[in-house]
Amino acid sequence: MTLPxxxxxxxxxxxxxxxxxxxxxxxxxxLPAPALGWIFVDGCKVDPGVFPLEALWRRYRQGEExxxxxxxxxxxxxxxxxxxxxxxxxxxxxxACVATHHADGGSLEKEIIGRRDDPLLVDGSPLDLALxxxxxxxxxIQNMWSWGHSKRVLLRAGGRLxxxxxxxxxxxxxxxxxxxxxxxxxxxxxQRIRTRANEVSAVLQIRYGSSRLVLGGDLPxxxxxxxxxxxxxxxxxxxxxxxxxxxxKVPHHGSDGAMHxxxxxxxxxxxxxxxTLTPFQGGLKRPVPKLRGQKGVAAxxxxxxxxxxxxxxxxxxxxxxxxxxxxxxxxxxxxxxxxPSEGATDTGLASPPCxxxxxxxxxxxxxxxxxxxKHRGVRxxxxxx
Ligand SMILES: [Zn+2]
Numbered sequence: 038m039t040l041p042x043x044x045x046x047x048x049x050x051x052x053x054x055x056x057x058x059x060x061x062x063x064x065x066x067x068l069p070a071p072a073l074g075w076i077f078v079d080g081c082k083v084d085p086g087v088f089p090l091e092a093l094w095r096r097y098r099q100g101e102e103x104x105x106x107x108x109x110x111x112x113x114x115x116x117x118x119x120x121x122x123x124x125x126x127x128x129x130x131x132x133a134c135v136a137t138h139h140a141d142g143g144s145l146e147k148e149i150i151g152r153r154d155d156p157l158l159v160d161g162s163p164l165d166l167a168l169x170x171x172x173x174x175x176x177x178i179q180n181m182w183s184w185g186h187s188k189r190v191l192l193r194a195g196g197r198l199x200x201x202x203x204x205x206x207x208x209x210x211x212x213x214x215x216x217x218x219x220x221x222x223x224x225x226x227x228q229r230i231r232t233r234a235n236e237v238s239a240v241l242q243i244r245y246g247s248s249r250l251v252l253g254g255d256l257p258x259x260x261x262x263x264x265x266x267x268x269x270x271x272x273x274x275x276x277x278x279x280x281x282x283x284x285x286k287v288p289h290h291g292s293d294g295a296m297h298x299x300x301x302x303x304x305x306x307x308x309x310x311x312x313t314l315t316p317f318q319g320g321l322k323r324p325v326p327k328l329r330g331q332k333g334v335a336a337x338x339x340x341x342x343x344x345x346x347x348x349x350x351x352x353x354x355x356x357x358x359x360x361x362x363x364x365x366x367x368x369x370x371x372x373x374x375x376x377p378s379e380g381a382t383d384t385g386l387a388s389p390p391c392x393x394x395x396x397x398x399x400x401x402x403x404x405x406x407x408x409x410x411k412h413r414g415v416r417x418x419x420x421x422x
Pocket of ligand 1: 062113115116255290317
């Protein structure tokens with residue numbers, strides 16, 4: 038079903054929106070009655086100035102209901118684009134982040150400012166512009182945190198997002214505190230932030246009555262190596278009941294390195310469970326998740342009957358209409374790249390025009406583990422065997 042008309046969202050239940058056009062991922066959570074409100078997890082940009090989460094909030098907000106908070110799971114551009122605009126529009130009560138200036142372990146902002154002295158960084162290059170944006174965002178977070186303790190939520194496993202209700206709680210189950218401390222200590226922190234920030238990605242568990250939803254961020258598996266760990270293996274030691282949730286936002290766009298068998302293996306998903314993810318199309322690399330072979334979507338389909346993607350990676354198309362469930366076999370790479378044109382992505386493939394609400398899934402859950410309804414934007418796709 039297409040997205041509900043404004044005013045037609047069922048606010049007696051929990052509504053979770055996932056947005057992702059191919060690069061970028063954000064979630065909007067419309068909290069159920071009796072205490073209406075919104076929580077945003079990460080940001081998302083479809084095109085310059087086009088932000089799905091803000092568009093959803095404007096379309097479905099009832100009266101003057103508050104924005105409880107915004108969560109930045111980790112400081113990667115595919116998760117923070119659009120967040121400054123969201124902050125400006127929605128005035129959240131609190132802001133949750135892995136670490137900034139005031140945090141115990143280290144300052145992401147200082148390291149990113151430090152990186153701007155990198156002699157290899159070309160002024161005005163895409164990397165330079167991305168760093169300027171994240172620096173601006175982290176400065177804003179720091180500024181907001183300095184307004185008072187109630188504004189500040191440090192993302193560490195064992196904590197909980199501040200909500201004044203008992204029927205719905207949101208636990209922070211990653212990153213692991215000891216592993217995060219170790220991550221921020223020692224030399225080469227800029228290098229670590231650059232290449233391994235996923236390791237300190239937050240993971241959230243929503244408990245609403247007997248419904249459980251797990252939002253996997255970009256946390257990788259990491260069951261190898263020595264030292265304090267922060268990945269799924271570590272999380273599952275502390276939270277052995279995490280698998281088998283009624284909704285699972287698959288971590289890190291369904292990449293092979295984030296697929297912990299205990300979370301996505303055969304038999305994990307209870308009947309009717311929703312597994313959902315955003316694709317990631319970066320540079321000339323292959324798309325994530327994989328759409329061919331036994332990994333990627335095929336591996337997920339061994340654990341759940343269908344997987345809900347907010348869009349296809351650019352460069353892929355469906356040979357059948359996407360308004361019903363699409364078999365994995367019906368997905369094909371687009372044969373010849375179109376010449377670069379207006380709207381071309383960095384892959385050289387022209388992406389079809391996309392409006393803010395096109396690459397969006399909406400899942401409406403009751404408090405007994407049932408998905409009462411699901412709705413999709415025109416780019417969102419449900420893939421089955
Ligand atoms: Zn990501």
